[in-house]
Amino acid sequence: MERIGIIGKGLAGVITGLIWKTHLPECQVTIYHDGSPIEPVGSGSWPNILRLLNEVGWYHPEHWMTWDRMDFDQTPKTGILYEGWGYNHRWFHDFGISEYAMHFDPEAFTNYWCKSGLFDVVEEHVTPDDLMDDWIFDCSGTPDNFDNYYTLENPLDSVVLGNTIPIKSEVTRAVATPDGWCFEIPLRSSTTYGYLYSTTTTKDEVAVKNFRNLFKVAETKTRRFKNYCAKMPVVSDRVFLNGNKYFFIEPLEATSITGYMYWVDSTIEYIRGKQTKEQIVSDNLKMIQQNSNFLLYHYQYGSKYNSPFWDYAKTLTVNDSEFWNLIGDSFRGDWKAKLNNKYSYFNHHSVIMAHYNLIGNNFEDMLKTKLNK
Numbered sequence: 001m002e003r004i005g006i007i008g009k010g011l012a013g014v015i016t017g018l019i020w021k022t023h024l025p026e027c028q029v030t031i032y033h034d035g036s037p038i039e040p041v042g043s044g045s046w047p048n049i050l051r052l053l054n055e056v057g058w059y060h061p062e063h064w065m066t067w068d069r070m071d072f073d074q075t076p077k078t079g080i081l082y083e084g085w086g087y088n089h090r091w092f093h094d095f096g097i098s099e100y101a102m103h104f105d106p107e108a109f110t111n112y113w114c115k116s117g118l119f120d121v122v123e124e125h126v127t128p129d130d131l132m133d134d135w136i137f138d139c140s141g142t143p144d145n146f147d148n149y150y151t152l153e154n155p156l157d158s159v160v161l162g163n164t165i166p167i168k169s170e171v172t173r174a175v176a177t178p179d180g181w182c183f184e185i186p187l188r189s190s191t192t193y194g195y196l197y198s199t200t201t202t203k204d205e206v207a208v209k210n211f212r213n214l215f216k217v218a219e220t221k222t223r224r225f226k227n228y229c230a231k232m233p234v235v236s237d238r239v240f241l242n243g244n245k246y247f248f249i250e251p252l253e254a255t256s257i258t259g260y261m262y263w264v265d266s267t268i269e270y271i272r273g274k275q276t277k278e279q280i281v282s283d284n285l286k287m288i289q290q291n292s293n294f295l296l297y298h299y300q301y302g303s304k305y306n307s308p309f310w311d312y313a314k315t316l317t318v319n320d321s322e323f324w325n326l327i328g329d330s331f332r333g334d335w336k337a338k339l340n341n342k343y344s345y346f347n348h349h350s351v352i353m354a355h356y357n358l359i360g361n362n363f364e365d366m367l368k369t370k371l372n373k
Contacts, residue, residue: 001026002028003028004030004134005032006030007032007033007139010139011110011260015264016242017113018053030119031121033121033123034123042185043103043104044185048258049257050100072108072109073105073187073190074104078099080171080173080254081171081172082176084176087359101254139243141245142244151226151228152229152288155180155296156225158199158224159225160207161195161221162195164190164217167186177214178307179195179307180195183196195211198312201309202309226248227250229289234270234277240263242264247288252295262345263284287345288344290322291345293318293344296317297355300317302314323351326341326348
């Protein structure tokens with residue numbers, strides 16, 4: 001029986017354990033943690049999180065999930081509603097008519113799985129060197145220093161968090177503000193907000209004031225963050241980084257969970273001898289950098305606000321010929337042949353939809369024209 005040691009009981013740690021329990025249901029997974037609480041803020045996701053939970057239920061029927069049985073403060077999520085971005089100012093990035101994701105409380109989610117019996121859970125501060133497990137995933141949070149990390153280009157470095165009463169909604173709102181943008185995540189028990197901004201252009205007290213005025217949120221907490229990616233996430237032949245220990249990118253498009261999942265699948269491919277260490281590191285670094293590029297592109301055409309933040313954000317351009325070729329292809333060719341193409345975690349449809357909405361075109365009319373070509 002293979003033994004999997006995971007350091008950290010946040011989302012990355014628990015998701016890493018769940019994926020192992022679908023690839024190798026009989027493996028022994030132990031989660032080690034030091035008792036530190038995770039951030040009590042709502043989370044978004046992509047449909048693959050529900051597909052993962054469905055797989056867990058197939059292999060471990062005692063944890064078969066339905067919308068009624070789940071107890072993660074969850075609500076369905078059909079996509080992301082952009083408000084105030086670019087020249088169109090309002091558009092919806094949907095998951096497709098047959099796809100759902102979920103909004104949920106990460107603390108409730110991780111607490112459930114840590115008490116589920118699928119994992120052994122040990123409250124103890126450990127390092128990878130302390131563990132004798134066959135494979136170790138270090139998901140222990142933000143690194144102490146960034147000497148061995150790449151910086152990912154992004155205009156944001158701070159967030160003010162708050163919550164209000166629950167609302168009835170099945171979308172994540174991404175609302176442009178004078179200082180950046182704000183997410184709105186509807187949970188069953190509350191609505192959580194994150195007002196993202198840059199200290200390059202906005203003072204903390206100004207961000208807090210604008211947050212309260214625009215979204216009527218009274219309780220606030222301010223957090224700093226960096227956008228980064230580890231240069232070498234395979235620490236040794238049996239130790240891998242994941243979660244914030246590996247990378248962090250701002251929450252526009254809610255790609256973090258998808259990033260964790262892709263990486264665990266890649267490490268299992270390496271462990272099984274189906275890919276080399278060099279290949280999985282190179283491929284995943286490319287996906288993370290492309291993800292960062294796509295998010296950065298959302299700022300290139302400004303917003304409905306003429307403000308110092310948006311003037312600054314527009315100066316940070318995407319430096320990737322593959323991305324620009326993808327955009328260029330959308331002017332020249334038949335989109336049908338490209339719908340399954342991918343850029344990072346995104347399909348061709350998602351990239352060009354964002355592009356045409358940002359520049360002010362009617363994307364749905366253009367889609368009909370291109371697909372009937």
